[in-house]
Amino acid sequence: MSAADPLAPPRVRGWKRLPVVRQLRQSVGLQRGMLVTGLVITGLFLLTALLAPFLAPYGYAQLQGADGRNFGAQVPPSAAHPLGTTVGGFDVLSRVIWGAQTALGAIVVAVLLSIVVGVLLGLVSGYFGGWLDRILVVVADAIYAFPTLLLAIVAAIVISGGQSSLGGGILAAAISITVVFIPQYLRVVRSEVVRVKSEAFVESARVIGSSSVRIMVRHVLRNSIRTLPLIITLNASEAILTLAGLGFLGFGIQPTKAAEWGYDLNKSVSDVAAGIWWTSVFPGVAIVLVVLGVTLVGESLNDLSDPRLRSRRRARRAAPAVATEPAP
Amino acid sequence: MTESRVESDAVRIRDLDVTFATDGGDVHAVRDVSLQVRRREVLAIVGESGSGKTVTAKTILRLLPETALTSGAVVLDGTDVLRVSGQRMRELRGTDVAMVFQEPSTALNPVFPVGWQIAEGLRAHARISRAQARTRAVDILRRVGIPDPETRVNYYPHQFSGGQKQRVVIAMALVLNPSVIVADEPTTALDVTVQAEILDLLRRCRDEFGAAVVLITHNMGVVADLADRVSVMYEGRVVETAPVEELFSAPREEYTRRLLAAVPRLTLAAKPAPVGQARRTGGEAIVAAHGLVIEYPGRLAQKAFRAVDDVDFDINAGEVLGLVGESGSGKSTIGRAIAGLTRVTDGSLAVFGTELRGAGERRLRPLRRDIGFVFQDPATSFNPLFTIAQAIAEPLLVHGAASGAAAARGRVDELLEQVQLPGAFGDRFPHELSGGQRQRASLARALALDPKLLIADEPTSALDVSVQARVLELFAELQQRLGFACLFITHDLAVVDQVAHRVVVLHRGRIAEQGPTPEVLGAPRDPDTRRLLASLPVPDPREQAARRAARLAAESRRP
Amino acid sequence: MSTTIEVPPVSPPAVPRGRRRNRPSGLLLYLLVRALLIIPTVFILVTLVFFLMRSTGDPITAALGGRLPADQLQERIREAGYDRPLLVQYVDYLGQIARGDFGRSLSDGRSIGEIVVTFGGATLELAVYALLVAFVVGVPLGMLAAKLRDRWPDATLRVLAILAYATPVFFAGLLLKLVFSVWLNVLPVAGRASTRVQIQFDSMPNPTGIYLIDAIRLGDGNAIGDVLWHAILPGLALGLLTAGIFLRLVRTNMIDTLGRDYIDAARSRGVGEFRLTRTHAWRPALIPIITVIGLQIALLLGGAVLTETTFEWRGLGFQIAQYLQARDFVAVQGMVVVLAIIVAVTNFVVDVIAALIDPRVRY
DSSP, X not given: OXXXXXXXXXXXXXXXXXXXXXXXXXXXXXXXXXXXXXXXXXXXXHHHXXXXXXXXXXXXXXXXXXXXXXXXXXXXXXXXXXXXXXXXXXXXXXXXXXXHHHHHHHHHHHHHHHHHHHHHHHHHHHHHOHHHHHHHHHHHHHHHTSOHHHHHHHHHHHHTTTSSOOOOHHHHHHHHHHHHHHHHHHHHHHHHHXXXXXXXXXXXXXXXXXXXXXXXXXXXXXXXXXXXXXXXXXXXHHHHHHXXXXXXXXXXXXXXXXXXXXXXXHHHHHHHHTTOOHHHHXXXXXXXXXXXXXXXXXXXXXXXXXXXXXXXXXXXXXXXXXXXXXXX | OOGGGSSSOSEEEEEEEEEEEETTEEEEEEEEEEEEEOTTOEEEEEOOTTSSHHHHHHHXXXXXXXXXXXXXXXXXXXXXXXTSOHHHHHHHHHHTEEEEOSOHHHHSOTTXXXXXXXXXXXXXXXXXXXXXXXXXXXXXXXXXXXXXXXXXXXXXGGGSOHXXXXXXXXXXXXXXXXXXXXXXXXXXXXXXXXXXXXXXXXXXXXXTTOOEEEEXXXXXXXXXXXXXXXXXXXXXXXXXXXXXXXXXXXXOSHHHHHHHHHSOOOOOOOOOOOOSSOOOTTOOOSEEEEEEEEEEOOSXXXXXXXXXXXXXXXXXXXXXXXXXXXXXXXXXXXXXXXXXXXXXXXXXXXXXXXXXXXXXXXXXXXXXXXXXXXXXXXXXXXXXXSOHHHHHHHHHHHTTSSSSHHHHHXXXXXXXXXXXXXXXXXXXXXXGSOHHHHHHHHHHHHTTTOOSEEEEESTTTTSXXXXXXXXXXXXXXXHHHHOOEEEEEESOHHHHHHHOSEEXXXXXXXXEEEEEHHHHHHSOOSHHHHHHHHHSOOSOHHHHHHHHXXXXXXXXXXX | OOOOSSOOOOOOTTOOOTTOOSOHHHHHHHHHHHHHTHXXXXXXXXXXXXXXXHTTOOHHHHHHTTTSOHHHHHHHHXXXXXXXXXXXXXXXXXXXXXXXXXXXXXXXXXXXXXXHHXXXXXXXXXXXXXXXXXXXXXXXXXXXXXXXXXXXXXXXXXXXXXXXXXXXXXXXHHHHIIIIIIISOOSOSSSXXXXXXXXXXXXXXXXXXXXXXXXXXXXXXXXXXHHHHHHHHHHHHHHHHHHHHHHHHHHHHHHHHHTSHHHXXXXXXXXXXXXXXXXXXXXXXXXXXXXXXXXXXXXXXXXXXXXXXXXXXXXXXXXXXXXXHTTOHHHHHHHHHHHHHHHHHHHHHXXXXXXXXXXXXXX
16 A cells, blocks of 8 residues: 555653543544543543532531521522422432532442453453353353343342342442443453454564463553543443432432432432422433533544544645545 | 547646645645556556555545545546546546456455446446346456356355456446556455466456556566556655656666666575585474474364365475465465464474474473564564563563563664664664564564574565565575574565575465475476466566466466 | 443354355354354343342342241241252242243232233333334434534534433433423323223223234224324433434444445445445445344343333333332342343344345355
């Protein structure tokens, strides 16, 4: 191919080689717009979660003001309660803000747990192949093809002990989500490992006489986890949606343990028919925004990591009609 | 209609400039190029990668990506294709100018029958009934030499062999009788015997169909075989344009001379005897294969695929053994088996006296210290996350020849110097090196532990010819100096002639012929070897014309 | 809510691809292997669900613990056989399932089979409406986005697709209800039919449970309209979510095929841009799209549970939520197993369709 081979890219070192930072520098036009929007929303979400104690006017389980009087149920937005109160008498704004903390906690625990287990299994399965690999793949495929929400419900039943106390807390919710995610990480990491394994540099390491462990760790693993930032963002958004789904079905976190958007939406179903909109709209919008932000980051990373999907700057002069094939 | 336009040029390119936007900034791919293609002539545009030849050719059909910016004029039958509307451009494509692609397997849509795909081109330009389209598709398939076209017209692309696919692609280009066919490296993906057939077919495009052909290639043998005139491109500019015989016999420009000098040719000169350890008579061979069989297991109920079948050969100390054959002949499999990457199914394969049949990793590991391997694709044979120095130090660390990366650095610099790379390159990452540089680094890594045996699997086939010439020179020099034995795997007979003391010709997993290089290539006894040699286009138009005539005569004699 | 943006398509395993010509037995072999693969899939899920659910104790304690005296509880546990070793119960359970017996609900005593027959139609109907919306909206828009990639219509469509995905289906449902049922008051809040029509259905002999079909069989125009009227919001809520996924799926795969050499090859012969997109790029893209859509069936069922709960659409999902509330884990387990079988069989059918339209598998 004698088409313009891109010149060797300029040498970039240090923090500029980090994922996300590198892609941000690479991006142009609309793709950069999407990535920046996503990063801003995600950043706001992180800040809200971390600063919830300072931002929220009340506690998530607080029913009374400093004056000792109850907030009252289903109070429309007012100066004291900018987003109104819920049917249970909680302050909506406070629960939306505290909910960010719950969501972040669930994401972090779920993603960390599933990465550790999933990457390990994927690496072993993909590298050694054989019977273990086949069994793991069939199991992962079976779980993968199954409605994740139902599986998360089953896991939630198990973790909350099957007993009457439903308040498993963030950890329980996160573990339920993890069960669902491990097969996904396994699949993705495994297919990467299988791809990397057949590359000439791994064969070259085998010819040199490197041990299996050395090849796995030094050559295969590091080259197989390049898509992880992408999967993490995707699974983060799924984690939020699964958490909310569990909460909506009543398998989430008790209101006294933490604020959870899905639970609040569950409680607002009957409000809607009565025209009480503030109890559902705000927690719902919070979910949508966070998932939107995280997904925008993930989609942009996906595009930028794939040369076929990455758009490039046009040549500098304004393109006249002769430049390209006009699309119909 | 064709006759009335005979006088004018088929294509006239004036002051063409193309710039691409890339990650690394703008790339000025084509600079100020002017060319004429006359009617019924084959104009070859030759050049190395990055010379802008493909971009120039694609401009004729306006098929460049959106990131390209063009100026100048490309006049096709009086129409400047850079300035016409999209609708007019569509009318021109197929009827006035058509294209043949490099890789026939990707140029055909895998989910439609070839007949349908041919008919699409017809339907794009005229209302035509299904039956008519089919008749014309069958007709054109027959004319490009597809046997039994009435049945094959309903076949899907994967049901054809590589050479037949390229015939189908050419049929699609021919079906509307275009005045110009742009052929972009039409034979690069094909074996040399198939290449010869496709070149014959392209010649018929000119002679029987009356089309002008713009032939994009890097292969001087192909140029000598097919072209009427040649334009040489370098770094986006046309360096020289001349009739083919003139270009080969009296190149005007320095660059053209260098390019021609770099092309490997069959000289059939005897090599100096293997160096290093004198061949001890009766001494143990470095590699000894007897009745070697290698099979790839089939999946499910299918039979195993026998890649290597009953092969005997030896490699002696200090000797370069060339292993040649077409794709699928099993040559790479043998190299991989010696390196312990593929298991031996049957027979015997001894390396340094150790039997590899049934050998486990434990028995292989000590052998690996003495085996170096150079892979075909320099782009993938380095871990992208390691610096060159780390990669070269890897064998030293693995075999305990150095305690750490820092301790290995002295030896690494020595090795880099040996392959004529500056020591500073050690701190670079693989993607920061060119293909030729990477292949030198690959050689340095293979030689890190002073191996007794080097396996080179098509080490230069991904490189440009001038780069290939320098790498081969370096290889020969190092082999002389260090005296390692070498298995040199290649599909290129001219390369093997240049480097190997002895040669083994493989055909479908079996040995067709083996012996000293000048003997085998100079006076082949086996018909497969003869055919292989006859198909190889030599970079000399006059000689090639004679060879072609001889080959065609020989083929017509065969039933 | 299982959505990855690019699900690695399940490649037909062990298909003799490419080289082998004219071997229809390759296809038969593939179909056979693929059909047999249903068994381990179901087996794994049944095993997983069984041991997960049992790891917390027996279902009777879970449902009635604290409400019955301990001795009565023990009596009932013994009657149901939950005091036997877990492995014995497991083998017993597998045998039951092999015979098509998925157990009996603790709370209302109905058999799971009966529940599935009664409420399956409703879920099927909802899924069909949603798929219809998803195809009509998602596929053309995905093609458009791929064709105009990186221009503003593409960016807009992508953000809309992400929004569709980012909106939990129950929140979308609540918003739709709020706007159309409460504020504008033009569509029903919940349910599958108005009371009058519902009574007609209940008195029907041999109802299918698919209300549209039942209404047509009644020959009552009003009933047909009423049923469709009730289906709009649930169909939209679940359909738009799926449409967002389809849009992205179609877009990614179309961008891939639009960049292939064969598109340039067809373009070089004068084939128009519309036809290139609509036919030449679409058909090859269809194979991975169909395969991934198969995996989305699972998502659709998960979404159906939430949608049915939001709109009180009395299907399988609504029932599962009910049994969950009642802590009737025998019923939940039975229905989860039935859904697992449905998903496995649907995936099989989808893979077979994908294989049938792929000439490389067919020949």
